[in-house]
Amino acid sequence: MSLKETAIYKVQRYFIRPEAKIKDKISVAILGDLHISPIVSEKQNYEIYKRLVKIEPELIILQGDILDSPTEFFDESSVKKLKDTLNMCSRIAPTLMVLGGHDFIIPTEPAATMDVIPLWEEVCKECKVELLMDEWYETKDLRIFGFFQDKDFCIQANGELRDNPEVMEKKLAELKLDPDTDKINWFVSHSPALTRKAKHHLAHFDLLTFGHTHGGCVPIGLDAVMDKLNLHGGLVSPDKKPFPKAVRGAKQISDETSMIINSGLIATHYSAKKPLQYLNTLKRGEITEIVFEPAEL
Ligand SMILES: [Fe+2]
Ligand SMILES: [Fe+2]
Numbered sequence: 001m002s003l004k005e006t007a008i009y010k011v012q013r014y015f016i017r018p019e020a021k022i023k024d025k026i027s028v029a030i031l032g033d034l035h036i037s038p039i040v041s042e043k044q045n046y047e048i049y050k051r052l053v054k055i056e057p058e059l060i061i062l063q064g065d066i067l068d069s070p071t072e073f074f075d076e077s078s079v080k081k082l083k084d085t086l087n088m089c090s091r092i093a094p095t096l097m098v099l100g101g102h103d104f105i106i107p108t109e110p111a112a113t114m115d116v117i118p119l120w121e122e123v124c125k126e127c128k129v130e131l132l133m134d135e136w137y138e139t140k141d142l143r144i145f146g147f148f149q150d151k152d153f154c155i156q157a158n159g160e161l162r163d164n165p166e167v168m169e170k171k172l173a174e175l176k177l178d179p180d181t182d183k184i185n186w187f188v189s190h191s192p193a194l195t196r197k198a199k200h201h202l203a204h205f206d207l208l209t210f211g212h213t214h215g216g217c218v219p220i221g222l223d224a225v226m227d228k229l230n231l232h233g234g235l236v237s238p239d240k241k242p243f244p245k246a247v248r249g250a251k252q253i254s255d256e257t258s259m260i261i262n263s264g265l266i267a268t269h270y271s272a273k274k275p276l277q278y279l280n281t282l283k284r285g286e287i288t289e290i291v292f293e294p295a296e297l
Contacts, residue, residue, distance in 0.1 A: 057289070
């Protein structure tokens with residue numbers, strides 16, 4: 001299937017009922033990995049819009065890799081698509097955003113970062129999107145920290161963007177992320193690699209959410225069969241390992257902390273080595289809906 005065609009998306013919903021921390025129900029929509037470029041369909045936003053208005057979220061979070069490359073800032077049609085996407089989200093609900101590696105590192109050129117952060121700040125301001133770069137955002141009973149995986153965090157290995165766990169460990173230690181025990185402390189970032197080597201810094205968070213994994217185009221019926229077989233994650237993980245259950249969807253990583261990984265909205269070959277690259281597409285692209293509800297009395 002060509003990327004010019006619209007991928008098949010679904011809404012994946014999770015309910016969270018934390019003890020005593022939620023007074024009123026809150027619904028949040030998460031989406032990411034749009035990888036906007038000239039080959040992404042113009043129809044994508046309409047497909048996203050239809051699902052977002054149905055969710056009626058009180059908050060939308062964009063989890064990074066919104067552009068395929070920072071060079072897209074210099075392509076008129078990509079900038080238009082980017083602004084359309086951001087405006088669409090912020091008109092539906094207050095919208096937060098974190099950056100992914102593809103948003104500021106040129107994926108095809110080793111170690112090529114572009115100084116596009118001022119451009120991101122400008123476009124987010126124009127489109128009324130809150131860009132979180134190592135900052136907290138509070139609304140109702142939610143306290144959200146948007147982590148910036150800066151250029152030292154992402155390294156090039158074998159011609160692809162990978163994460164540098166040592167840098168991330170040091171940075172998290174320096175950030176001193178103080179919890180507020182009366183609220184839901186929520187950590188938002190792009191790549192789930194954080195949870196492998198720096199989990200201890202995130203121990204007081206109630207919820208961690210990430211993107212970075214890529215869903216794809218697959219017939220609706222086949223996707224339902226995959227879900228029934230408990231293969232929600234598709235067949236190949238973004239780390240090129242064939243153990244999908246660990247890398248997408250929801251997972252309890254300790255008594256206190258849940259993790260939810262969104263599958264992203266683009267069919268891609270980025271996630272698996274040849275000849276397995278298309279197996280990753282046995283997974284629909286998704287918008288994740290997280291519903292926080294008061295615990296039942
Ligand atoms: Fe991505
Ligand atoms: Fe990514």
